[in-house]
Amino acid sequence: MAWFSLILAGAFEMVGVAMINQFHVKRSVLSLVLLLLGFGASFVFLSIAMKDISMGTAYAVWTGIGACGSAFVGMIWYGESREWRRILFIGMIIAAVIGLKLIGE
Structure with missing residues (x-):
């Protein structure tokens, strides 16, 4: 259950980060509310x-999920760079997160 909560925390962090970008693009009450809800839920989980x-493990995994997920959201919805080296290093972060899970913390 703890790992599921941690994955949810990372997913909600991605929502919060995406909404920061959306709020900069179009300042709306909805994007601000989603930003606050995303980060709030992230901290709760x-x-x-x-x-x-x-x-240490929880924080590393949480930031890894948030960073990688936000980078992919940026590539898919905001047209950010999809250069192979960027994807390689994102893959290395994902491998580190998987490694932390496998060592059993």
Whole structure:
């Protein structure tokens, strides 16, 4: 359950980051509300996950999911660079997150 909460926390962080970008593009109340809800939910699920997962591992995985997911959102919806080196290094972050899960924290 803790790992599921951590994945949800990372997913909501992606929503928050995407809404920061959306808020800069079009300042609307909806994007601001979604930004606040995204980050709020992210912190709630992160705190739930940290009851069973160590702080360092939880934080590393949370930021990794948020960073990689936000980079992919940027590529898909905002036309950001899809250069192979960028994707390679994002893949390395994903591999590190998987590694942290596999070592059993």
